[in-house]
Amino acid sequence: MANAARSAPRALNIGQQLSRFFFLHPRLVLLLLLALPLGWLLALYVLPLGLLVIQSFYRVDDFSGVMVRELSFQTYGALFTPSNLEIILRSAVMAALVTFACALIAFPLAYYMARFAGKRTRSLLYLAVLLPLWSSYIVRVYSWKLILANEGVINWLFEALGLGGVRDALLNLPVIGGSSLSFSYLGMFFVFVYIWIPYMILPTYAALERVPRSLIEVSGDLGARPGYTFRKVILPLAFPGIVAGSIFTFSLTLGDYIIPTVIGNSSFFIGPVVNTLQGTTGNVPLAAAFTVVPIVIMGAYLLVARRLGAFDAL
Amino acid sequence: MDVSSQIAVRFQGVSRAFGEVRAVDAVDLEIHDGEFFSMLGPSGSGKTTCLRLIAGFEQPSAGSIQLYGEEVAGVPPFLRDVNTVFQDYALFPHMNVGDNVGYGLMVKRTPAAQRREQVREMLEMVQLTGFEARKPSQLSGGQRQRVALARALINHPRVLLLDEPLGALDLKLRQQMQIELKTIQHRVGITFIFVTHDQEEALTMSDRIAVFNRGKIEQIGAPAEIYERPRTLFVAGFVGTSNLLSGERARRLMGRDGLFAIRPEKISVLLANQPPPEGALCEQGTVRDVVYLGASTRYVVALPDGAELIAVAQNSARNAAALRDHPVSLTWSREDAVLLES
Numbered sequence: 001m002a003n004a005a006r007s008a009p010r011a012l013n014i015g016q017q018l019s020r021f022f023f024l025h026p027r028l029v030l031l032l033l034l035a036l037p038l039g040w041l042l043a044l045y046v047l048p049l050g051l052l053v054i055q056s057f058y059r060v061d062d063f064s065g066v067m068v069r070e071l072s073f074q075t076y077g078a079l080f081t082p083s084n085l086e087i088i089l090r091s092a093v094m095a096a097l098v099t100f101a102c103a104l105i106a107f108p109l110a111y112y113m114a115r116f117a118g119k120r121t122r123s124l125l126y127l128a129v130l131l132p133l134w135s136s137y138i139v140r141v142y143s144w145k146l147i148l149a150n151e152g153v154i155n156w157l158f159e160a161l162g163l164g165g166v167r168d169a170l171l172n173l174p175v176i177g178g179s180s181l182s183f184s185y186l187g188m189f190f191v192f193v194y195i196w197i198p199y200m201i202l203p204t205y206a207a208l209e210r211v212p213r214s215l216i217e218v219s220g221d222l223g224a225r226p227g228y229t230f231r232k233v234i235l236p237l238a239f240p241g242i243v244a245g246s247i248f249t250f251s252l253t254l255g256d257y258i259i260p261t262v263i264g265n266s267s268f269f270i271g272p273v274v275n276t277l278q279g280t281t282g283n284v285p286l287a288a289a290f291t292v293v294p295i296v297i298m299g300a301y302l303l304v305a306r307r308l309g310a311f312d313a314l
Numbered sequence: 315m316d317v318s319s320q321i322a323v324r325f326q327g328v329s330r331a332f333g334e335v336r337a338v339d340a341v342d343l344e345i346h347d348g349e350f351f352s353m354l355g356p357s358g359s360g361k362t363t364c365l366r367l368i369a370g371f372e373q374p375s376a377g378s379i380q381l382y383g384e385e386v387a388g389v390p391p392f393l394r395d396v397n398t399v400f401q402d403y404a405l406f407p408h409m410n411v412g413d414n415v416g417y418g419l420m421v422k423r424t425p426a427a428q429r430r431e432q433v434r435e436m437l438e439m440v441q442l443t444g445f446e447a448r449k450p451s452q453l454s455g456g457q458r459q460r461v462a463l464a465r466a467l468i469n470h471p472r473v474l475l476l477d478e479p480l481g482a483l484d485l486k487l488r489q490q491m492q493i494e495l496k497t498i499q500h501r502v503g504i505t506f507i508f509v510t511h512d513q514e515e516a517l518t519m520s521d522r523i524a525v526f527n528r529g530k531i532e533q534i535g536a537p538a539e540i541y542e543r544p545r546t547l548f549v550a551g552f553v554g555t556s557n558l559l560s561g562e563r564a565r566r567l568m569g570r571d572g573l574f575a576i577r578p579e580k581i582s583v584l585l586a587n588q589p590p591p592e593g594a595l596c597e598q599g600t601v602r603d604v605v606y607l608g609a610s611t612r613y614v615v616a617l618p619d620g621a622e623l624i625a626v627a628q629n630s631a632r633n634a635a636a637l638r639d640h641p642v643s644l645t646w647s648r649e650d651a652v653l654l655e656s
Contacts, residue, residue: 214404217371220391221398222418223469232420236408309408 049295056288067284075285079293084273088293091270094185095253098192099246102200105193106245107238110201114208129198137195141262144191148182148263155181178265188264192253199252200245207241208234236309243310250301254294270294321383322347322473322505323368328377330363337363339529340377345507347382347472350499352508352516355526356552361509364526365475368507369398382472397466398475401482403458405450411437411461412446418469436464439498456487463498473505480515492519513553517541525549541577547654550575557581557623559651567595573654580650581625583613586641594645599623601637613637615644 012020022029059074060067078084113125132140147153158167171177171184178184211234219229257271270290277287305311325343329336338360345351353361366372367379370391379386386394397418405414412433413420419429437443440460450458459479466474476495480488496519499506510516516523517537525532525540525548533545544550550558556575559567564574583601590596602622603614611634613625623644627634 212402212404214400214402215406217369217391218398218400218404218465219406219417221369221371221396222465223392223421224417225392228421232417233406 052288052291055285056292058285058288060283060285065282075289078286079289084290087268087270087273090267091254091294092297094189094192094269095250097189098196098253099200099249101189101193102197102249103204103242103246106197106200106204107242110205110208110238110241111234113205114211115213129201133198138258140195141191141258144187144194145182145262148180148187148190150180150182152182182263183265185264188259191259191263192256195259196249196252199248200242203241203244203248204238205241207238207244211237239308239310243305247298247302251294251298254297255291320347321345322349322381323507324378324380324383325364325367326378326380328364328367328374328379330360330367330372331375336529338367338374341529341531343524343531343534345505348503348505350496350506350508350519350521352510352520352523353526354510354513354516354523354553356511359526360529361511361524361526362477363529365398365477365507365509368473369396369475370394395471396473396475397469397471398477399459399462399466399479401478403450403462403479405458405461405465407450409450410446411442411448411450411453414450414461415446415464415468417465422469432468433464436468439467439501440464440494455482456491459483459491463495467498467502470502471504473507474499476506476508478509478511480510481512488515495519517553525553527552543652544575545655547573547575550652550654555624563597563621567597568648568651568653573656574651575654576646576651578612578624578626579610581623581644581646583615583625583627583637584643584645586643588643590643590645594647595651596643596645597623598641598643600641601639604634604638606634613642615642 054071056075057071057073058067058069059072109125109129113122117125149155155167158164167181170186171180173186176185176189178186181187181190215233215237216229219233220226224232255271255274256269257275260269260272270293274287274290277283277290321344323343323345325341328338328341328343330338337358341360341364343364353364355361363372367374368381370386370389370393374387377387381394381396406417409417412430415436416424416429416433419432424432433446434443437445440463442457442460442464445453445457445461450461453461459482462479479495480491483491492515495506495508508516508519517540520537522534522536523540524534527548533540533549535543540549540553544553544556547558550556554577556577559574559576560572564570564572568574584590586598597617599615599617601613602616603612605612605614606629607626608629610626610628613627613634615623615625617623625644
C-alpha cells in the first residue's frame with residue numbers, strides 16, 4: 001500500500017504545477033525577476049547615454065546652424081577652447097572643494113553617530129540628516145538666496161554681532177567674494193555644501209558602523225596610539241564610504257544646473273552651459289560634448305580611487 | 315627576588331559596574347608568571363570583563379589591578395605589555411596576513427627587513443609559512459585563528475590574553491588547536507590567560523582555573539581540584555555533573571546535615587543481590603533509563619522516595635540495556651562525596 005502511494009505521482013493542481021515548474025527552472029525565475037529593472041536600465045539609461053555620446057561626435061554646420069550627423073572630432077575641438085576649459089575647470093574645482101568640505105564636516109558627525117551615540121540620539125540625528133531631503137530642492141535653493149542676500153538674515157546677524165567688517169572683508173576677497181553672499185562663489189559654495197551633505201554623511205556613517213569595535217581595540221592592544229589607529233584602521237575602513245559619498249557630492253555639483261543659476265555671479269558652470277547650448281544656442285553636439293566631460297572626470301576619479309585602495313575593504 | 319615579580323596579574327577588590335549591573339564584583343585574584351590560567355564561567359559571569367580589565371579596554375570602577383607589581387588602573391591598552399587574541403580574531407580586513415602579523419612592529423617602527431623576518435618566524439611557528447600575501451578573507455577559521463595568535467605574540471608580551479579563541483572552530487580543529495596552544499605556550503614561556511565557557515577545554519589545558527559566576531569567583535584551583543573537590547553548588551553543577559545528597563539522606567549516609575556532591579562516575583552500579591564492598595555507602599533503587607555513551611553508559615536510577623541518582627560506568631561485557639527496570643544497588647566510598655559550602 002505504502003509503496004503504491006509513493007510510486008504514483010500525486011495529482012497537482014495548476015498552482016502547484018506552476019510552482020513546481022518554477023522550482024525546477026531557477027534561471028527562468030532569475031530572468032523574469034531581472035527583466036523589468038534591466039530593461040528599464042537599458043532603455044532609459046544606457047541607450048540614451050550612448051546616443052548622447054554619439055551626438056557629441058556630430059557637429060553643427062557653421063553657416064546653416066544645422067546639425068550634421070557625421071562622426072568627427074570637430075565638436076571636441078570647439079569644446080577645448082580656453083573659455084570652455086575655464087568653465088570645466090571652474091566646475092571641477094568647485095565640485096572638488098564642495099566634496100572636500102562635505103567630507104570634513106560629515107566625518108565627525110558620522111563617527112559620532114556610528115560609535116558613540118545612543119539608539120535614540122542616533123535615530124534623531126539620522127532623521128535630522130534626512131529631513132531636508134523631504135522638501136523641494138528648488139525651494140531650498142531659493143530660500144538660501146534670500147538668506148544670503150544683502151537684506152537677508154545672515155547679513156543682519158553679521159550687523160547685529162557688530163561683525164560687518166568681517167563680512168565686508170570676506171566679500172572683498174578676490175575671486176570668491178562679490179557684491180553680496182548670494183552673488184558670490186562663497187555663497188554658492190555654502191549652498192552646494194548644504195544641499196549635498198546628506199549624501200556624504202549617510203555612506204560615511206554606513207561604512208563606519210561596519211567597523212567592528214574589536215578592530216579598534218586590537219590596534220590599541222598592539223601598541224598603537226589613537227591617532228595611529230585612526231590613520232591605519234578607521235580611515236582606511238571608512239574610505240569606501242567617503243568615496244561613495246564623494247561620488248555623489250562631486251558628480252551632483254559638477255553637473256548641477258539650479259544652484260549656479262540661482263546663486264552666484266552668473267559665471268558659467270557646466271550645467272547652465274549645457275542648458276544654454278541645447279536651448280538658446282541650439283548646438284546640441286556641443287551640449288552633448290559638455291555632458292560627456294563630467295562622465296569622463298567621474299570615470300577617472302573612480303579609477304584613481306580604486307588605485308588608492310578605496311574598494312579593497314569592500 | 316621580589317615576591318611580587320612572580321605574580322603576573324594581581325586583582326585586589328576589583329569591581330566593574332555598567333550602570334546598575336556589577337559585571338565584576340570585588341574580585342581578588344593572583345595569576346602566576348608563566349601559568350596557563352583559565353577563567354571559566356557561563357556568559358555574563360564576568361570572565362570576559364576581567365580579561366578586558368587586564369588588557370585595559372575597561373577601567374575598574376573600584377580596586378587595584380597590578381601587572382608584574384605595577385599598578386595599571388588608568389593605563390591605556392597601548393602602554394601595557396599585554397596582547398590579546400579576540401574571539402572574532404579581529405584581523406584587519408584591508409591588510410594582508412603579513413601586515414596583520416607585523417602590525418605591532420609597524421607601530422614600533424621596526425625596519426621593514428627586520429619586520430619581514432620576524433613575521434616569517436611567527437608564521438612558521440603557527441604553521442602558516444608563506445601565507446604573507448593572503449587576505450584574511452581567503453583564510454579558513456582555523457587559519458585566521460593562527461594569524462591572530464601570531465599577531466598577538468610578535469610583540470613578545472609578558473601576558474597573552476585569549477578571549478574564547480576556539481569558540482568558532484569545529485570539534486576536531488578545536489582539539490588540535492588546544493594541543494597547539496599548549497605547545498606554543500611552552501615554547502614562548504609566557505603567561506596565558508584563557509577565557510572559556512567550555513569546562514572540558516579549561517580542564518584539559520589549564521594549570522589553574524578560576525570559576526566565575528555572577529561577577530564573582532566561586533573557586534580557584536588546579537583542574538583536578540576543581541573537578542574532584544568542588545567548593546560550591548555552582549562549581550559542582552557547572553564543571554561536569556554532580557549528584558546531590560541533602561536532608562535526611564545526607565544525615566543517614568554521611569552522618570551529618572549539609573549538601574554533598576558526588577560525581578556520577580564515582581558511583582558503581584551493582585545487581586541488587588551483589589554485596590557492596592566493605593565500608594562503601596549504599597542505596598537501593600530501580601534503573602529508569604540506560605543511555606549508551608560509547609565508552610561508557612549512563613544509568614538513571616530512581617530511589618524509593620522518588621529522587622534520582624545518576625551513575626556512569628565504563629562499558630564492559632555486561633549487557634547494560636538489560637538492567638532497565640531492574641533493582642540495583644548503588645555504592646560509593648564516603649570520601650568521594652564532597653561537602654559543599656552553603
